[in-house]
Amino acid sequence: MLKNKWIIALTLLGRQSEAFQVPLSPTITTPTSTFSKSKGVTYVGLHGSDISNNRIGERSNVFSLKAVEGDFDPEMISRDVSLSQNGSIKAKFKAMYKFTRPHTIRGTILASIAGTTRALLDTPTFTMANTNWICMLARACTGMVALLLGNAFIVGINQVYDVNIDKLNKPFLPVASGEMSKRFAWVSVIFAGTIGPLIVYNCFPPLLFKLYMLGWTLGAIYSVPPIRTKRNPILAGLTIATVRGFLLNFGVYYAVKDAIGAPFSWSPKVAFIARFMTIFASVIAITKDLPDTEGDKANQIETFATKLGVERIAKGATFLLLLNYIGAIATGILALPGVFKSIPMIGGHSALAFILFSRFKELNSSSMNIKSIKKYYKHIWDLFYMEYLLYTLI
16 A cells, blocks of 8 residues: 555645746847837747737747746736836735745745654653544644745845846746735735744753754845855855755654653654755756856856756766665665565656656756747756655555
């Protein structure tokens, strides 16, 4: 039964990945800060073709409303900006949703759910009947809110300081497009950056508050001058790997153990996921810059992609992830009997490694154009999400 469950889940996730269409990001040339066609904006496609006359209802595969990064359709961006500036509540909520970078929010939520599940499964003394579920759920929801606020603070402050870069690389983001004013963005960042730490300080153990503030600080200095670690590709990678790899997974597990009154101890499964996801987050930190080389070069942001080239980084990142999967498979084979469940640990990671290799072959056969690069980056996030499913099963 367990075997069937995880096979079905991986199959469904794989089908969702196949159905997902990632848009081609056009270069947008404009003498003003608006996307309105009435003020002389020219929308240029990948090969230099003018696409300003494309109708929203007649989109080809170039544009799609669903994307890992956002909607690149200039007409849709222009419409969203107009609605938001005219006071549309729905448009403002949409802008706030984009401001939180939904694909990172999904990763945080999945990490929380998987970490909670793993901590409960690893606690033999935990029983459903003897648990005060009202208090447990309230504490879990409080922790989730704090994590999401921390996530919003980090991605929000990045958009405030990267607005000029985003106008080239990610014109759909609300601050770059004008859907959200810089003043309101600052209010949102300050709110998230203040309330999140207050929640953790008042509701969780001191160790968790220290870990939370470590992640908060690393996330801030990633974007904020004069340190701005994102300007150094090694420091940028270490920052993202530490926050999303180690701190998040260890912190959630520790918090759940504390909530149910169980002593914390490093289990092989927690040690594995902390190590595995730290390496995986390092790969995300590298590959996230693959579609952004134009804006990064224009703003003197040094990344591995701008230094070594998109193709070499894509190959290197794929190789590093494959090694990570091979390490996971070897861990399952070499571990003592009973430590891991063989089917998800060995079979599951073998399946994900095969998916990764297949996605890279698609990228490599497409001449590394911007559309295929964005699609490849989206698939890496899909694999990141799938790993949390395996974490609950291993």
